[in-house]
Amino acid sequence: AQSVTQPDIHITVSEGASLELRCNYSYGATPYLFWYVQSPGQGLQLLLKYFSGDTLVQGIKGFEAEFKRSQSSFNLRKPSVHWSDAAEYFCAVGAHTGNQFYFGTGTSLTVIP
C-alpha cells in the first residue's frame, strides 16, 4: 500500500542555519514525489516535485530535495533558513492510477532569531 512517513513532527532551527526535513515513502512503482508548504490559514503551495531524471531537484524559495531510491527517501533541504520559512511542510506521493495523492502527517518548522 502507498504511504508517506514524515518522522519529525516538529523541528526548530535558528535563522540562517541549514534545514533538512525527512520523508520516506512506500510505493510499488517509480513514485511521483512532491513537497508542499502550508502557511497558517493558507492552503498548500507546491515547493518542488520529482518524476524522473536528475535525483536532485530544485524548487521555489531556495529549497531542494534529493530522491534516493535505495532508501525510499525524498528529503527536503535548504542551506540557510529565513524566518518566513516557518510553516508546515508536507511530503506527498502521487498515485499512477489517478489524480490521488498520499500525504505525510507533516513537519512543523519553527524558526528562531
Added chain:
Amino acid sequence: KAGVTQTPRYLIKTRGQQVTLSCSPISGHRSVSWYQQTPGQGLQFLFEYFSETQRNKGNFPGRFSGRQFSNSRSEMNVSTLELGDSALYLCASSYNGGLGNEKLFFGSGTQLSVL
C-alpha cells in the same frame, strides 16, 4: 487568474446535522479533489471529480459525498455529522490530472467544527 475559492471559511454544526461545502476551481481546471486535514493525521484523500464524474474515492464512509457541476465547481456534503468530522477540508484543483503527476492548487479550506 483567481485561485481556488472555498466557502464558507468557517462552519459550526452540531452532531447529526448535515453540511455542504463549496469549491470553485481555477478557471480552466477540470479536476477537483477534496482532502480532510486533521492534526496528527495530515491530509487524507476524500474524492476527486473530473468532468462531473467521480473518478477516484478514498476510504471514507458513505456519509461523505460530493458532486461537480458543468462549470467545474464542486460541492462536498457530509451527512449525520459526528464529532470526529471536525477538520479542515481542503479543495484542490488541477488542469487534467489522471496520472498523479500534476501540481495541485489548493484553496484555503473550510474549517468545520462539530459540537
